[in-house]
Amino acid sequence: MSSLIINRVVPAIRMFTSRQKMMVARFDDRSELLKAEDEDDLLNLDFIKKSSGILIVDETQDPGEIIDDLTVKLSTWYDSRTPHPDYILLKGIGLVAIAENAASLDALLGKPVQKVKEVSGRAQNKIIIVTGGAQGFGGGIAELLYAQGANVVIADLNEETGGKMADSLNAVPQTNQAYFVKVNVGSAVSVEDMVAATVKHFGGLDVIISNAGILRAGGLDEMTPETFGLMTDINYKGYFLCAKYASEVMKVQSSFKEDYFTDIIQINSKSGLKGSNRNFAYAGGKFGGIGLTQSFAMELMPFKIKVNSICPGNFFEGPLWSDPERGLFVQYLKAGKVPGAREIKDVKAFYEAQVPAGRGCRVIDVMRAIFYVMEQEYETGQAVPVTGGQNMLN
Numbered sequence: 592m593s594s595l596i597i598n599r600v601v602p603a604i605r606m607f608t609s610r611q612k613m614m615v616a617r618f619d620d621r622s623e624l625l626k627a628e629d630e631d632d633l634l635n636l637d638f639i640k641k642s643s644g645i646l647i648v649d650e651t652q653d654p655g656e657i658i659d660d661l662t663v664k665l666s667t668w669y670d671s672r673t674p675h676p677d678y679i680l681l682k683g684i685g686l687v688a689i690a691e692n693a694a695s696l697d698a699l700l701g702k703p704v705q706k707v708k709e710v711s712g713r714a715q716n717k718i719i720i721v722t723g724g725a726q727g728f729g730g731g732i733a734e735l736l737y738a739q740g741a742n743v744v745i746a747d748l749n750e751e752t753g754g755k756m757a758d759s760l761n762a763v764p765q766t767n768q769a770y771f772v773k774v775n776v777g778s779a780v781s782v783e784d785m786v787a788a789t790v791k792h793f794g795g796l797d798v799i800i801s802n803a804g805i806l807r808a809g810g811l812d813e814m815t816p817e818t819f820g821l822m823t824d825i826n827y828k829g830y831f832l833c834a835k836y837a838s839e840v841m842k843v844q845s846s847f848k849e850d851y852f853t854d855i856i857q858i859n860s861k862s863g864l865k866g867s868n869r870n871f872a873y874a875g876g877k878f879g880g881i882g883l884t885q886s887f888a889m890e891l892m893p894f895k896i897k898v899n900s901i902c903p904g905n906f907f908e909g910p911l912w913s914d915p916e917r918g919l920f921v922q923y924l925k926a927g928k929v930p931g932a933r934e935i936k937d938v939k940a941f942y943e944a945q946v947p948a949g950r951g952c953r954v955i956d957v958m959r960a961i962f963y964v965m966e967q968e969y970e971t972g973q974a975v976p977v978t979g980g981q982n983m984l985n
């Protein structure tokens with residue numbers, strides 16, 4: 592099924608059916624569903640709940656025609672009936688299930704009904720992609736968003752760690768859910784697929800956190816064109832690709848629901864605000880990211896899409912710095928980068944002393960900045976520092 596139809600039609604259905612509160616939706620194209628012609632065919636399938644809330648859309652592959660047909664049928668529906676349809680059958684294409692939360696979508700599509708914990712919070716029922724969400728800042732952000740009621744897509748190159756992260760979040764069933772999608776943010780096809788997988792699974796996209804990033808330090812004498820290219824692909828082009836494909840879905844949503852705000856958030860760095868010695872490939876990509884943020888913000892605000900970067904200071908407690916074998920503290924100790932340092936704690940103390948707040952940046956610090964940009968409707972195009980005072984804006 593073409594992602595064009597999915598990305599245009601499914602978010603439109605979610606917006607049409609989100610009247611009192613925001614709904615979620617799931618697209619299913621099992622072969623039995625592709626053959627279904629009417630309500631009876633659907634109700635004969637054992638994984639479909641016995642429901643009177645079924646709406647059928649005439650067969651066509653044209654997203655515009657599907658939306659026109661839906662507009663007419665849903666307005667008639669709402670004239671005579673109050674609850675939203677549970678199912679919308681797009682004949683020959685698949686079925687869209689609609690519910691108040693992700694756990695109820697499971698029940699509509701034949702999964703065993705479980706007792707779930709009701710969760711409400713600051714990200715209640717939002718659909719949020721976190722790239723690089725398997726570990727580090729991204730993993731912590733995904734956990735906190737999930738705890739605040741978001742449906743979180745953990746999108747990462749590392750299938751094993753990312754899959755485990757999603758499983759651990761889903762271990763105690765809640766109304767909202769986590770979902771793992773494998774992605775390489777440097778590849779256009781892969782990012783486009785990630786967005787389509789999100790729309791299929793949850794029905795739309797409210798926030799994308801472009802967090803996946805890599806760091807390979809080195810001066811001009813050490814940096815190879817290949818390593819420079821790899822870092823640019825992931826840290827800079829990856830952000831462009833996330834914004835490109837996410838904004839397509841976000842634009843559909845704002846066209847069907849006036850004043851519906853969505854967010855593109857880049858996890859940048861303090862190295863995007865100030866040059867970084869022998870680390871230009873990283874700093875250059877991050878500076879470039881702020882240029883993208885400012886430019887995307889101007890282009891996308893008419894669609895109520897806010898675009899902001901968050902610039903954390905060093906995350907000393909995360910794997911990049913604290914991994915016992917490959918972390919920067921061990922590397923800097925071995926390389927004698929900090930004069931007089933004899934142990935890891937000496938290296939750490941040296942770096943902490945450079946921060947007025949006296950410590951490294953933590954996930955919760957970044958999370959507070961994310962909530963600020965998500966909740967603020969009157970700001971876009973900013974690079975928000977979260978550096979404990981290490982970088983101060985002019």
Ligand SMILES: NC(=O)c1ccc[n+]([C@@H]2O[C@H](COP(=O)([O-])OP(=O)(O)OC[C@H]3O[C@@H](n4cnc5c(N)ncnc54)[C@H](O)[C@@H]3O)[C@@H](O)[C@H]2O)c1
Nearest residue numbers: 723725727728747748749775776802803804860905906911
């Ligand atoms: N660690 C810090 O001190 C620090 C400070 C400021 C900003 N940041 C930024 O925060 C973000 C996260 O950094 P971190 O330290 O948590 O990183 P990390 O290395 O702990 O985690 C990065 C995650 O991204 C994934 N990833 C790598 N390449 C990918 C690709 N091509 N496609 C999809 N996923 C990919 C990895 O598998 C990993 O799960 C980065 O953008 C980084 O620049 C980090």
